[in-house]
Amino acid sequence: MKLKPFFLMAVFFILLFSCSGGKNENQALKDRVISVHDEVMPEIGRLKSLQNKLREQGDSLEQVSAAAESHVQSLEAAAQSCETAYDGMFVWMRQFESDYEEMTEEETKSYLEEQLKKVEKVRDDIKSALSVSDSLLNVQI
Template sequence: MKYLTVMIVALMAAACSPKKQQTEEKPPADLKTQVMAVHDEVMPKMGELRTTQKELLAMADSSATDSVMAAKYQELATQIELANESMMDWMRKFNPNFEGSEEEVKAYLQDQLKGIKKVSDDMNNSLKAGREALED
């Protein structure tokens, strides 16, 4: 009977421990999910960015006699390149396994969320502007 009581107490303690850890990790895990959701939303656009950039550069070359249009296409291609580079830079620096106190992890993930949202905005805006210029 004594052995059974000790075993039940040990099982209850073990069952409660993981739940406590999950509760403590929930805010950072939610932030990590948000960070990855923004990344996963814009990452597939990388190919479209490169294609649009190539088209803009081709238009810049073919508009050599019209220096204003050539400069416009070149500038839009440069904006796309910068947006692409910011994504690559963010991915190189992002550490999905960042460790620290709960506050440090939360601060890191909040910073990363802010960063990837900026990358997303840059990518979407430069892509939109490039497409619009090609349609004109």
């Protein structure tokens, strides 16, 4: 008879701790999403600056020589990549939801996994645009 209350308390604690595991997992997943965002968000200003420099250099080369046309096209493509990456960050930020009270643990996990994929793509686009832009701006024609 004394075992019954102990058994009920044990079941209660097992259920309590098993439910909190999903919240901890989802919090860790949310932290990863935010971490990826925080990794590249400081580069947003540099991205816009490089976009402007690429376009300026392209405009000046167009006036100087028709032989530089290929390089001008590369500069414009890189400037467009900067703009696309820049816009991608802000599109992602506008659609990101940080309140999950209306979602189940499984829905929250699924949502955060999807957001992680999206923000990783934004990060990759930004890093790629920065790398290509830096290399093109260092080319001497």
